[in-house]
Amino acid sequence: MDFVGILLSSLSFLLDPTTIAYALATLGLALHFGFGGLLNMGMAGFMALGAYGYAIGILYFGLPWYLAAFVGIGAAIVFALILGIPTLRLRGDYLAIVTIAAAEIVRLLLLSSAFGWFTGSADGLSGFNGPGGTVTNPHEGAGGFDQSNPIPDGTYGFVPFLDNERTWYLRIVGLSILAIAIFVVWRLVNSPWGRVIKGIREDEDAVRSLGKNVFAYKMQVLVIGGVIGALGGLMLAFSTNVNSSVYVTSLTFFLWTALLLGGAATVFGPLAGSIIFWVLQAFLGLLFPALAKAGLMPFTTIQASQVKFVIVGFALVLLVVFRPQGLFGSKKELTFVK
Amino acid sequence: MSSNPTSSSPVKSTGLHTGAIKPGVAKKDPILIADHVKRQFGGLVAVDVEHVEIPRNAITALIGPNGAGKTTFFNLLTGFDTPNEGTWSFNGKSLAKVSAFKVARMGLIRTFQLTKALGLLTVMDNMKLGSTSQPGERLGASLFPFVWKKKDREIDDKAMDLLKRFKLDAKKDDFAASLSGGQRKLLEMARALMTDPELVMLDEPMAGVNPALTESLLEHILGLKKAGMTVLFVEHDMHMVRHIADWVIVMAEGRVVAEGDPHEVMKNPAVIDAYLGSHQDTDLGAVTGRITLPKLPKEK
Numbered sequence: 001m002d003f004v005g006i007l008l009s010s011l012s013f014l015l016d017p018t019t020i021a022y023a024l025a026t027l028g029l030a031l032h033f034g035f036g037g038l039l040n041m042g043m044a045g046f047m048a049l050g051a052y053g054y055a056i057g058i059l060y061f062g063l064p065w066y067l068a069a070f071v072g073i074g075a076a077i078v079f080a081l082i083l084g085i086p087t088l089r090l091r092g093d094y095l096a097i098v099t100i101a102a103a104e105i106v107r108l109l110l111l112s113s114a115f116g117w118f119t120g121s122a123d124g125l126s127g128f129n130g131p132g133g134t135v136t137n138p139h140e141g142a143g144g145f146d147q148s149n150p151i152p153d154g155t156y157g158f159v160p161f162l163d164n165e166r167t168w169y170l171r172i173v174g175l176s177i178l179a180i181a182i183f184v185v186w187r188l189v190n191s192p193w194g195r196v197i198k199g200i201r202e203d204e205d206a207v208r209s210l211g212k213n214v215f216a217y218k219m220q221v222l223v224i225g226g227v228i229g230a231l232g233g234l235m236l237a238f239s240t241n242v243n244s245s246v247y248v249t250s251l252t253f254f255l256w257t258a259l260l261l262g263g264a265a266t267v268f269g270p271l272a273g274s275i276i277f278w279v280l281q282a283f284l285g286l287l288f289p290a291l292a293k294a295g296l297m298p299f300t301t302i303q304a305s306q307v308k309f310v311i312v313g314f315a316l317v318l319l320v321v322f323r324p325q326g327l328f329g330s331k332k333e334l335t336f337v338k
Numbered sequence: 339m340s341s342n343p344t345s346s347s348p349v350k351s352t353g354l355h356t357g358a359i360k361p362g363v364a365k366k367d368p369i370l371i372a373d374h375v376k377r378q379f380g381g382l383v384a385v386d387v388e389h390v391e392i393p394r395n396a397i398t399a400l401i402g403p404n405g406a407g408k409t410t411f412f413n414l415l416t417g418f419d420t421p422n423e424g425t426w427s428f429n430g431k432s433l434a435k436v437s438a439f440k441v442a443r444m445g446l447i448r449t450f451q452l453t454k455a456l457g458l459l460t461v462m463d464n465m466k467l468g469s470t471s472q473p474g475e476r477l478g479a480s481l482f483p484f485v486w487k488k489k490d491r492e493i494d495d496k497a498m499d500l501l502k503r504f505k506l507d508a509k510k511d512d513f514a515a516s517l518s519g520g521q522r523k524l525l526e527m528a529r530a531l532m533t534d535p536e537l538v539m540l541d542e543p544m545a546g547v548n549p550a551l552t553e554s555l556l557e558h559i560l561g562l563k564k565a566g567m568t569v570l571f572v573e574h575d576m577h578m579v580r581h582i583a584d585w586v587i588v589m590a591e592g593r594v595v596a597e598g599d600p601h602e603v604m605k606n607p608a609v610i611d612a613y614l615g616s617h618q619d620t621d622l623g624a625v626t627g628r629i630t631l632p633k634l635p636k637e638k
Contacts, residue, residue, distance in 0.1 A: 184481070187481050187483075191474050191483070192466070192486055193474060193476065193479075196467065196475050198459055199456045202456035202457055202458055202459060203454045205438075206454035206455075207456075207467065208438045209418075209448055209449075209530075210442060210468050210529065210530075210533060211439050211440075211443040211447075220477050332513065
């Protein structure tokens with residue numbers, strides 16, 4: 001068993017574009033739930049719209065990649081408005097039900113063969129990051145995300161971050177987006193605006209009685225968090241093909257796990273939680289099959305690769321029971337019975 | 339309390355009404371007028387107020403038995419609930435179909451029967467939320483601290499003054515959730531004052547508050563009137579109503595059944611029947627027959 005190899009490939013997830021993408025989505029969730037009190041159970045839907053909006057913008061509207069990114073963001077804004085207008089006036093738990101259903105509707109529409117010509121159905125969409133080589137692209141050769149990479153070809157870095165120019169470009173773009181998003185969220189939640197949304201989280205009627213337009217604030221929170229989630233989806237689309245099988249409900253639950261791990265009402269918690277969660281996922285996902293192969297576990301390697309989800313579920317239960325404020329949250333926040 | 343010889347007796351406002359005293363009597367200077375306000379929940383008529391006027395710069399008590407519709411009436415007036423029919427206006431401006439937050443911005447602030455302190459915000463943040471003029475509460479401006487920092491310091495000073503008045507200044511950095519029930523009532527009232535209201539509507543401000551704190555709350559309410567505000571409050575403590583209210587409105591089964599000066603209203607047989615009971619000044623033990631009271635000295 002190559003333990004060092006497993007460790008190194010797990011550590012590569014520290015700076016993996018996927019980890020950055022999930023960190024963005026978790027940050028959006030932190031704004032929704034940790035600060036605004038909105039129980040959004042459909043973050044995967046926001047990510048899917050970000051990713052598909054981007055891919056479709058390139059493939060069908062022939063937009064340059066940076067403009068196509070705004071199609072993804074715009075789709076998430078429209079989705080947030082459609083979700084928010086009927087549900088934000090209701091009690092919080094209704095939003096949870098509606099968002100989980102809406103995210104599934106989005107995924108199933110993307111999967112449906114009825115729109116296969118547009119969404120690629122079960123195959124998803126691909127080839128949009130390249131020079132524009134698909135038949136439907138009228139702007140063939142306009143140059144996609146990959147062509148905007150200023151880094152010369154080659155391999156850079158050191159183990160475990162020994163990667164080619166494309167991965168490094170993804171990392172730089174991803175970390176820049178993440179840094180800006182974290183700064184914006186930090187700025188927002190530490191402003192009077194943030195005070196109002198935290199007040200709404202605690203008791204929206206009290207905030208309403210002080211003359212604040214609670215509905216407008218909740219809508220702003222839903223839209224901004226949704227856009228950050230869509231940026232996560234964009235990040236995934238930058239790095240690979242888009243496929244509806246990625247944006248399943250369990251992705252939303254992984255994001256929630258990462259959020260609760262880091263601390264829901266914190267700005268850096270989502271980042272730390274995402275990194276820990278996905279590095280650990282990768283580590284266990286490699287370790288257990290290797291152990292099974294070495295005969296140290298009573299499973300086949302395929303069974304063993306699923307054991308990590310059991311561990312994740314168990315860890316989530318322990319986390320919520322014994323450290324509900326997360327690793328970065330303040331213990332004080334949970335001292336009081338509501 | 340009223341029996342305390344050291345506390346100065348509050349100056350009562352008199353001559354608030356015009357014409358003969360009856361339910362719905364016109365006031366000389368009403369701040370709030372409600373007409374035919376009716377709210378039904380299915381078959382239950384919770385509120386059916388034909389006409390009522392709240393006098394300006396006075397303390398008005400709204401009393402009545404449990405289930406009389408006092409809190410529902412509060413909710414209707416402040417936009418937290420919508421009546422099935424009726425019109426009501428504040429300072430001459432109609433409040434029909436005006437949402438709760440806009441009503442609050444017009445200067446009509448309420449508190450809640452079940453205190454709504456924002457638990458996981460500090461006491462200071464609770465207070466600062468009351469301010470209505472912070473530009474940093476707009477999304478765009480919130481990103482640029484230089485737009486709102488100066489105003490925030492002003493709000494801070496104002497909040498600190500109020501917290502000192504309500505003796506909560508030592509708690510300013512604690513979570514509101516760590517306050518006791520009575521302190522939360524104080525915080526809620528102080529927070530309401532941060533909005534510079536014209537009319538303060540207090541829903542049972544004294545419920546669950548110990549006598550010493552009640553006394554200081556009374557002083558605060560009287561202070562509001564001195565500062566030019568109008569107070570409308572729901573309360574069950576009749577000593578307190580008698581002590582500070584300039585005017586009393588009695589509701590029963592959704593209707594206004596009596597109005598008037600507190601001492602006069604409490605002699606009204608309809609009010610005694612519907613609400614006070616005929617033994618209001620007798621010890622409860624004597625009413626139920628469980629204890630025999632020694633004869634009071636003055637009766638000897």
